[in-house]
Amino acid sequence: MAAKDELGRFGEEVACQHLAAGGAVILDRNWRCRDGELDVVVRDGGTLVFCEVKTRSGVRYGSGAEAVVGRKAARIRRLAARWLAEHPHEPSPVRFDVVLVSRQRTGPVGVEHLRGAF
Template sequence: MTTAQARRAIGAYGEDVAVRHLTGLGMVLLERNWRCADGEVDVLLRDGATLVVCEVKTRTSLVAGTPHEAITDAKLARLRRLGERWVLERGIRPDGIRVDLVAVMRPRRGAAVVEHVRGLC
């Protein structure tokens, strides 16, 4: 397996964990890995009448930094714009759009540790 394939596999694992966690909280999965010319959203969900644009960051170690450190102001602004574009393309009108982060730490042994940060913007 190449490094790129390993990264994709770890990312897919983290997204699966995140979706299970979020739907377990009662959110409704709308779409995964939505892409357009401006970027990609990992997971889109509905939390009541609110659209949740969710960024999932998965790490196996902290060598590259924490998942939280990967979320810059520019990334947040792009995620918000992508959520607005998704809404326009789907023709829906949520009460609001929220950007969340799900940080998944996958240790070499044991279960993944999941942290859900709501409302980054």
């Protein structure tokens, strides 16, 4: 497995643990269709949340939050609409979050949860 993929899987696991510890119920992970992938889908109280997870081991490529703008955010919205079409639920509000995971060589793993990020 490539180091990038391993880092991404690590970050998604940390993000799911963080979300579950906050009371969210994980509905789906790594949901794929021909147009792309949703990292994590959760129910947070009465809200359906589509979470994009960005994991970084440094600042070489900028912050994870900088990577979820414009076309990337629009793509996640389109994927969410497809997920909703395939998974009928009671009508509920939808939110788009970003979970930033920072894995440094030393020290604890950092997690920042940006609710309603886009």
